[in-house]
Amino acid sequence: MGLRVELFARIRRDARVEGLSIRELARRHGVARATVRMALSQAQPPPRKTPVRVSPRLEPFKPAIDAMLIEDLTAPRKQRHTARRILARLAEEHAATDLSYSTVRDYVHDRRPVIDAEAGRAREGFVPQEHAPGAEAEVDFGEVWVMLAGVKTKCHMFAFRLSHSGKAVHRVYSTQGQEAFLEGHIAAFECIGGIPTRHIRYDNLTAAVTTVIYGTGRRRTENERWVLFRSHYGFDAFYCQPGIDGAHEKGGIEGEVGRFRRNHLSPMPVIDSLAELNERIQRWDEADDRRRIADRIRTVRQDFDNERGLLAPLPFERFDPGLTLHPRVDRSSLITVRMAKYSVPARMIGRPVRVSLRASELVVFDGRTEIARHPRIVTNGGQSVDLDHYLEVLQYKPGALPGSTVLARARAAGTFTAAHEAFWAAARKTDGDAVGTRQLIDVLLLHRSMSADDVTAGIRAALQVGAVTADVVAVEARRHASTAGPASGRHRVEHEREPERNVVSLTQRRLADPAAVIAGLPPDTRPLPSVARYDELLKLPKRNAPAVQILEEGTGS
Structure with a gap:
């Protein structure tokens, strides 16, 4: 078309400027006279005719x-x-x-x-929509891959997006089961500080919908726990059409999942835990609030600030998103949940417990009392064990501690510190393996009632004076807690002025080298106790024999 427009323009110019005839114009430009007449009659060339393709074989x-x-x-x-x-x-x-x-x-x-x-089936069209502030939101899951503890792992990203402002909340879980679905909602509601007043749009996720009733519009059979969750937080659900036909009904969250995955999760994040990744995601969500969506004048944060006050308030109580299970504790003080094992206190062996399985953690209850809490295991056959759960067993089986799995895990996690190692080595050197290990277990039991910092300070103080007993550690730990903790008035001044003194084992002080000065105490010059005066009673006359016998029985001579 472009070349024909230029040709028509040259023909019209030559005719206007030089006054050439139709024959001369046809000869100069190498076209037919009909083309010249057409160019002189109109500046716009007619469109070329597209030949109709014929397929005789078809x-x-x-x-x-x-x-x-x-x-x-x-x-x-x-x-x-x-x-x-x-x-x-x-x-x-x-x-x-x-x-x-x-x-x-x-x-x-x-x-x-x-x-x-x-057939009367016109092609589908779309109508632009307006979303009132605080009224609507959209939710979806998207697959993501991460390098979790050195292993390429498939995870699932929960995404929540307010339809008006575009404010989005993301969390990554090891599953897209109902526990992750509910936990993601709770995190989103608490992040935005409220609940949409009209409805939230969803796919027909199995965490919410058990049956899609076709031919009845948008009727669904919902999961009972999901209905309870919606009732607790007070919002309605809008379910999109099944399959690709309903994708456009929540296009905002569909695009949001892809945008976030491309901008923040490419390349694959390298992490040690999903908790670490979710902390990063929270910072990324806050940074994304400064962006502008498409051609909007205001940022996401500015629109959300106007929308925040129109959200419905959160309920007073927080919903427990965990899936309730009732496994039985085996002889190794372990329970099996979803192909993974978790430890519980040894006193529960052989008894059933109540488990709240959540997206990122597992909580174990005995009745209403919480007795254990573990991070959720992602891999099948994995274990999460706590050394504290086995201390009562180790008290009468101290020889099982050195090669135990719980000790190896405690060392790897850093809860069994170098101070514990030093105390254990010193106690075994002084009292032997069995007694020294029991002293260590008594020290580990102190962690149930004292902070780790206080117990560690008590261990260091005991090692400094050479008194490797759990009693010394307990006294020093309590003293460290009283001086390091908050104090007020006269008591705080007295603690600051009190000279530093350490608890010392007097037995070990007497057995030590007399020339050595232990803990700054003066040497003990008192004579050792003697029973020589009781021996004089044996030389008394026989008439006092009953009295002597009574004295001997009373003194144990």
Whole structure:
């Protein structure tokens, strides 16, 4: 078209400026006289005629193709004919072996919309929507891959987006089960400080919907626990059409999942735990609030500040998102939940316990009392064990501690510190393996009632004076807690002025080298106790024998 426009312009200029005849203009520009007359009559060249392509080989089979396309009008969406399937049927049923795929594909592409229109099935259109502030939100899950503790792991990202402002909240979990679904909602509600007043849009996720009732509009059979959750927080659910037909009904969250994954999770994050990743995600969400969506004038944060006050308030009580289970504790003080094992206190061996399985952790209860809490294990066959749960068993089986799994895990986690190692080595050197290990276990029991810092300070103080007993550690730990903790008035001044003194084992002080000065105490010059005066009673006359016998029985001589 561009070349013809320029040609028409040159012809019209030569005729206007030089006054050339039609014959001269045709000769100069190498065109027919009819073209010159057309150029002089109009500046816009007429559009070129596209020749109608004729496919004589396809003509005999067009009625058969049309019949297949008409059959598709009532067929399920995923079981309709493709161009490749139509070509295969033509070859099998009509011996059409000379047809090419491109010929059939082009005909099907042009003919299918015509047949749909003739059947009254107009092509679907979309109408732009306005979302009132604080009224609507959208929720979806998206798959993500992370390097978790050195292993490439498939996880699931929960995404929540307010439809008006575009404020989004994301969390990554090891599962997309109902516990993660509920926990993600709670995190989102607490992050935005409220609840949408109209509804939240969803796919037909199994965490919420147990049955889609086709042919009845948007009726669904909902999961009972999901209904309880919605009732607790006071919001309604809007379920989109199943499959690809309903994707446009929550296009905001569909695009949000892809945007966040491309901008923040590419390349794959390298993390030690999902808790670490979710801390990063919270910072990324806050940074994303400064962006502008499309051609908006205000940022996400500015629109959200206007929307925040229109959200419904949160309920007073927080909903427990965990899935309730009742496993039994085995002989190793372990429970099995979803192909993973978790430790509980040894006193629960052989008894059933109540478990709240959450997306990121597992909480164990004995009645209403919490007795254990573990991070949720992602891999099948994994274990999460706590050394504290086995201390009562180790008190009468101290030889099981050195090679135990719980000790190895405690060392790896850093809860069994270098101070504990030093105390254990010193206690075994002084009192032997069994007694020294029991002293260590008594020290570990102190962690149940004291902070780790106080117990560690007590261990260091005991090692400094050479008194490796649990009693010394306990006294020093309590003294450290009283001086390091908050104090006020006269008591605090007295603690600051009191000279530093350490508790010392007097038995070890007496057995030590007299020339050594232990803990700054003066040498003990008192004579050792003696029973020589009691021996004089044995020399008394026989008439006092009953008295002597009584004295001997009373003194144990």
